[in-house]
Amino acid sequence: MIMELHWGPPAAADQTSAVMAVEVIDSGLRVAARTALQAGTPVEITLDDGTYLIRGWTPDGQLSEAVAAGSSSVALESSSAVPSPTLVEAYADWFQPWHCVRGTWRPGAGLFSAGGGRNLALQFGTADGPAVTTITTAGLGIPDLIDVPADGAALSLLHYLAAGDFRSARTLVDAFGTLSPSHLTPATAIATGYFLAQTGNPRLSNWAREATTVLPESADAAVLTAWHHLRAPGAGLGGAERRLIRAHRLGLPAVAAGMALLTDGLAAARRGRSSAGLLLDEVRLIRRAMLPGILTSYWSVTPNNPVPALRPAPRRDPGGRPSPLAMAAPMAIFAGSLLKTRPRFVIPFNRYRRRLRPVEPLVALDSTARRLLPSATPRRIAVLRKTYLGAASSASASEADIATFVADQESRHGWPAPAGTTSIPRLDLRGARAAGPADRAAVRWGDSATDISVDCRQSALDRVDIAVRAQGDILVEMHVADDHGWQRYLITNGCRITLTGIAGRLDLAVGDVRDPATLDVDDADAVVRSVSHADRPGRDRWRALLGELSHDHPIALAITEGLE
Amino acid sequence: MTTLHDTGPAAEGQLHALVIGVDHYPHCGRSTRLEPPWRDFARAVSPLNCAVPSALAVVNWLRRHLSDRVHPVGSIELLLSAQQEQQVDGRDVERATMANVKAAFGRWYDRCDRNPDDVALLFFCGHGLRLSSEDILLLEDFGADRHTVFANAIDFRETYYGMRMAKAGIQCFLLDACRNTPEDLAGRATAHATALKHAPPSPESRDAPIVYSAPPGSRAPAPDGSPTRFTEAAIQALEGGSADHTVPDWPVTTDLLHFGINRLLGWGEKSDGRQYAAHGGQASGGTIHALGVPMVPFRFGCDPHAALPYAHLHLANPDRKFERPPAEIVWRGAAPADSYSLRAEFAAQGYTGDPAIVMLLPPYRDSLLKVKPA
Numbered sequence: 001m002i003m004e005l006h007w008g009p010p011a012a013a014d015q016t017s018a019v020m021a022v023e024v025i026d027s028g029l030r031v032a033a034r035t036a037l038q039a040g041t042p043v044e045i046t047l048d049d050g051t052y053l054i055r056g057w058t059p060d061g062q063l064s065e066a067v068a069a070g071s072s073s074v075a076l077e078s079s080s081a082v083p084s085p086t087l088v089e090a091y092a093d094w095f096q097p098w099h100c101v102r103g104t105w106r107p108g109a110g111l112f113s114a115g116g117g118r119n120l121a122l123q124f125g126t127a128d129g130p131a132v133t134t135i136t137t138a139g140l141g142i143p144d145l146i147d148v149p150a151d152g153a154a155l156s157l158l159h160y161l162a163a164g165d166f167r168s169a170r171t172l173v174d175a176f177g178t179l180s181p182s183h184l185t186p187a188t189a190i191a192t193g194y195f196l197a198q199t200g201n202p203r204l205s206n207w208a209r210e211a212t213t214v215l216p217e218s219a220d221a222a223v224l225t226a227w228h229h230l231r232a233p234g235a236g237l238g239g240a241e242r243r244l245i246r247a248h249r250l251g252l253p254a255v256a257a258g259m260a261l262l263t264d265g266l267a268a269a270r271r272g273r274s275s276a277g278l279l280l281d282e283v284r285l286i287r288r289a290m291l292p293g294i295l296t297s298y299w300s301v302t303p304n305n306p307v308p309a310l311r312p313a314p315r316r317d318p319g320g321r322p323s324p325l326a327m328a329a330p331m332a333i334f335a336g337s338l339l340k341t342r343p344r345f346v347i348p349f350n351r352y353r354r355r356l357r358p359v360e361p362l363v364a365l366d367s368t369a370r371r372l373l374p375s376a377t378p379r380r381i382a383v384l385r386k387t388y389l390g391a392a393s394s395a396s397a398s399e400a401d402i403a404t405f406v407a408d409q410e411s412r413h414g415w416p417a418p419a420g421t422t423s424i425p426r427l428d429l430r431g432a433r434a435a436g437p438a439d440r441a442a443v444r445w446g447d448s449a450t451d452i453s454v455d456c457r458q459s460a461l462d463r464v465d466i467a468v469r470a471q472g473d474i475l476v477e478m479h480v481a482d483d484h485g486w487q488r489y490l491i492t493n494g495c496r497i498t499l500t501g502i503a504g505r506l507d508l509a510v511g512d513v514r515d516p517a518t519l520d521v522d523d524a525d526a527v528v529r530s531v532s533h534a535d536r537p538g539r540d541r542w543r544a545l546l547g548e549l550s551h552d553h554p555i556a557l558a559i560t561e562g563l564e
Numbered sequence: 565m566t567t568l569h570d571t572g573p574a575a576e577g578q579l580h581a582l583v584i585g586v587d588h589y590p591h592c593g594r595s596t597r598l599e600p601p602w603r604d605f606a607r608a609v610s611p612l613n614c615a616v617p618s619a620l621a622v623v624n625w626l627r628r629h630l631s632d633r634v635h636p637v638g639s640i641e642l643l644l645s646a647q648q649e650q651q652v653d654g655r656d657v658e659r660a661t662m663a664n665v666k667a668a669f670g671r672w673y674d675r676c677d678r679n680p681d682d683v684a685l686l687f688f689c690g691h692g693l694r695l696s697s698e699d700i701l702l703l704e705d706f707g708a709d710r711h712t713v714f715a716n717a718i719d720f721r722e723t724y725y726g727m728r729m730a731k732a733g734i735q736c737f738l739l740d741a742c743r744n745t746p747e748d749l750a751g752r753a754t755a756h757a758t759a760l761k762h763a764p765p766s767p768e769s770r771d772a773p774i775v776y777s778a779p780p781g782s783r784a785p786a787p788d789g790s791p792t793r794f795t796e797a798a799i800q801a802l803e804g805g806s807a808d809h810t811v812p813d814w815p816v817t818t819d820l821l822h823f824g825i826n827r828l829l830g831w832g833e834k835s836d837g838r839q840y841a842a843h844g845g846q847a848s849g850g851t852i853h854a855l856g857v858p859m860v861p862f863r864f865g866c867d868p869h870a871a872l873p874y875a876h877l878h879l880a881n882p883d884r885k886f887e888r889p890p891a892e893i894v895w896r897g898a899a900p901a902d903s904y905s906l907r908a909e910f911a912a913q914g915y916t917g918d919p920a921i922v923m924l925l926p927p928y929r930d931s932l933l934k935v936k937p938a
Contacts, residue, residue, distance in 0.1 A: 025923060027903045031810050051903075053923040061830070063930075067921050164775075164822030164843040167808075199819065200769045200848040231769050260844070263697050268725070268763070284696040 002046055003068060005054060006075040008039030017041070019156040019175075020064065021168035022056035022076070036175035037076070038152065057168055059159035154187035158255060158294045161191075161198055169195050179203055181214040181221070189215060193224040194257055204228050222247030223258045223265070230265050241269040241276045242500060248279050256294060259283070418486050421479050421509035422447070427456050427464065443508070452476060456508060459498070464506055467496035470513065477511030477526075488526045490514065495538030497530060516545050524558040531562025539563060566658040567671065568623065568640040569630065577681030578638025579853065580732070581626050582672040584703075585619025586660045586690030587612040588645040591707035602713045605693075605746040609702065614787050615689040616646045618740060618795035622687045623652070625799045634815070634854040635683050639675050641668040645690075645704035660690070661705045662716040662758060669760045676732040683852055684732040688718075689795065692741025694780060695755045701741055712756070719757035724845065726761030728770055734818060734850040735772040740794045742783040743776060743842075774844040775822045785839055793839055797828040804858020805927035809901065814858050815851040822847070827927045831861075857900045860924040864906060865894040867932040871915040875908040875935070879922065899924055908933050 007020055017039040024033040024045065032052060033045045054074055055065040064076040153172065160169035173179070173195050181189035193211060196204040208225040215221035226243030244265045253259055263283050270277035417423045424445035442457035454476075455467040468476045468491040475490040480499065488511065491497055499506075519527065531542045542559050549556040571578065591597070592609035619642065626637045643660035644650040650657040658664045676684040691702040701718040709715055720739065727735055749755075777784040777794035785793065797805070806824030807814040816824075822843035829839050864879070866872040877895050879886040881904045888895040890911070907919035917935030 025809070025925065027923070029809055029901065029903060029923060029925065051921055053925070055925070067923070069921065164826060164847075166819040166823070166847060166849070198846060200771060200846045264721070267721070
């Protein structure tokens with residue numbers, strides 16, 4: 001017989017609808033069929049005659065089931081509710097929209113429903129508790145901006161994984177028909193990657209290889225790939241560390257489980273005061289501020305303060321998370337009760353709630369918000385530009401507005417070069433989806449007075465080579481801006497260094513010319529960094545210098561560490 | 565030492581358990597000698613009254629499975645800290661101090677390192693906290709040394725990854741402890757707690773789920789004098805709530821462990837204030853043990869509820885029969901997983917209804933039998 005299974009009202013069916021894994025069990029308690037059932041979309045299955053229990057757990061934790069004996073159409077209903085934790089109840093006491101006017105965030109509900117590509121920050125919170133901030137563009141709708149919360153199948157799969165319901169997750173993955181990121185939506189591909197990682201599936205290897213190409217700018221894909229390399233038997237920690245650093249530079253993973261992998265990965269890969277160790281401290285702070293949930297989201301502060309505020313340490317609530325600075329902000333709070341009685345304020349809010357139900361998906365944009373905010377570093381702004389422009393353009397936003405916004409943001413972020421150095425033109429990297437010629441970006445700079453020339457060019461999507469030419473056996477100090485501020489490198493004449501994980505743009509400055517004999521303990525960190533990034537001729541030059549130093553000289557130790 | 569049970573090496577896979585329950589924290593509370601910023605936190609670490617009962621409940625469950633066909637319990641290491649000395653089978657049980665836990669862990673680890681077919685099970689119930697995304701488990705002598713405050717606390721993350729070195733192919737970790745970050749310690753990067761086993765550089769893939777009794781940042785409830793809800797749910801899950809109905813032997817598998825515990829924790833609870841379990845690690849679906857046929861807890865009532873006080877409920881199939889005389893409360897019970905007929909008899913006139921088919925499958929079953937006025 002052919003049985004038609006229903007779940008949810010038919011009118012609700014669209015791409016954002018949740019998908020439930022369903023089992024059909026016969027009277028002998030054998031599984032007769034498994035299928036993925038999208039809310040509002042009936043599914044037909046062929047069965048032998050008999051009595052069946054049709055049962056599934058909805059992604060938010062409700063048991064839906066029905067017993068069918070000879071029925072041709074079966075509607076699944078919830079028999080008991082064991083919901084997963086959601087953010088709606090906890091954070092819907094008040095909400096506050098903000099809008100961005102000439103780079104300053106101002107509170108106000110009036111523009112909330114206005115179109116025109118205005119940037120809006122939405123905050124949700126409790127009267128005396130934490131707030132959640134997210135950023136969107138009015139008139140575009142959340143699902144157009146970020147596809148993880150908009151993709152019902154992906155979000156359902158992530159819900160199952162978070163609930164530890166790996167069987168239902170597997171049913172959904174089987175229903176996708178493929179594990180290949182090339183043949184899935186980006187959100188579904190990412191969710192599939194987490195499924196493979198959490199279940200220890202060896203096919204994560206193929207997934208990671210393909211995702212590197214298909215999802216080059218996804219922080220989630222990068223974290224999963226790095227994690228895969230970290231766990232591979234006999235894996236080199238150096239390679240895994242580089243991948244984790246690259247993943248971090250792509251932004252925060254949209255999926256909360258990715259933050260756990262990033263933290264654990266960095267903890268495993270760190271060695272002394274390595275880059276991974278420094279990043280680990282930052283990521284731990286960020287992770288501590290996270291809300292429980294499927295997607296990466298935060299306890300929040302005002303739109304004019306990044307989330308979370310890393311330094312100085314913010315006040316903490318009894319739960320240990322940063323206290324919401326929002327309470328000190330000049331903001332008008334609309335009570336939750338007011339929302340219910342004055343619907344004109346909340347039409348868009350209701351629309352979001354109806355389409356997406358939990359506030360949680362909105363919060364996913366918080367990682368974007370972090371980069372939008374004024375105290376973000378230039379690197380973060382660069383990542384934002386790529387992420388935000390890519391997402392917004394696909395949703396037919398006003399390019400002029402976005403360009404104005406980005407220019408406005410960037411103009412307020414001069415990143416002064418260290419004292420005593422000479423800035424050279426910034427290198428703007430080309431992204432995978434960049435318009436215009438396919439040539440990689442390059443910057444050349446020369447100074448006739450010192451006879452030093454610098455050739456800086458993009459050699460891959462996130463890789464930059466910096467070569468230096470000068471006279472004599474000298475070292476040239478190059479200063480390069482990254483997430484932690486300026487980093488100093490020492491480049492030997494005629495050689496180059498290669499930096500990976502670069503996102504967006506690179507600020508450069510030329511410092512002193514150094515005689516190798518003048519290097520001292522203050523240069524040790526820079527030497528380690530420079531040696532480890534040097535090309536082969538450069539490493540040979542450093543190795544030659546090693547022979548001129550005593551074995552316990554701090555520079556000798558630094559060179560040895562860099563060569564490792 | 566308190567090795568309650570040890571069969572020695574075996575060719576077949578066994579389950580080796582390390583069970584720790586800590587109710588007594590003599591160096592915490594008002595008399596703590598710790599200095600700020602740890603003093604306020606240590607003062608807030610109050611005595612518990614549920615960890616020892618919880619640990620004993622787990623031990624009792626383990627002792628019922630010494631002769632299982634799949635993964636019989638091969639050894640049990642038990643450490644208990646209560647105000648009074650604890651005894652099991654007339655033997656004193658060692659206290660859960662760091663020295664004793666290290667020694668017990670060593671014995672447990674050695675057993676878990678013998679056979680890839682073995683299952684390692686670690687259960688901890690007591691105080692815990694979370695610092696910098698790391699879970700820390702407090703032992704009885706936490707705070708004994710005011711210079712190295714967390715020396716007598718377990719760095720669980722490092723220990724978890726360290727267990728990768730053991731041969732046991734399946735490793736399950738059940739942690740019943742708070743995971744909040746105390747206000748006074750929130751700014752600290754690390755606690756420098758003690759790893760029972762240092763982790764290898766590469767955390768290779770393995771079948772090792774972690775089930776926590778609380779999500780990160782949350783507290784775990786501590787009842788007075790009885791096992792915790794989490795412990796009860798965990799035992800129910802191991803007893804069949806996490807059994808895989810798609811396989812004939814009804815194996816309890818790693819990928820269903822958290823799922824079963826969480827569903828059982830929430831069964832019958834209101835959504836506000838209910839306890840949620842969280843999971844971590846990795847679960848590949850390995851078999852922890854097999855049951856034959858699991859018992860499935862159920863709740864049956866009538867729709868409308870007004871008919872229930874007059875309904876004599878029968879749950880039956882050709883092999884089994886269960887019944888419940890009329891009562892005002894729903895029928896709570898457990899029956900072997902199977903397909904049944906549920907029907908109501910009404911001695912007094914007033915209601916009538918047709919039997920309903922009920923398939924009892926883990927983790928539980930709720931059903932309302934529709935009846936109508938006669």
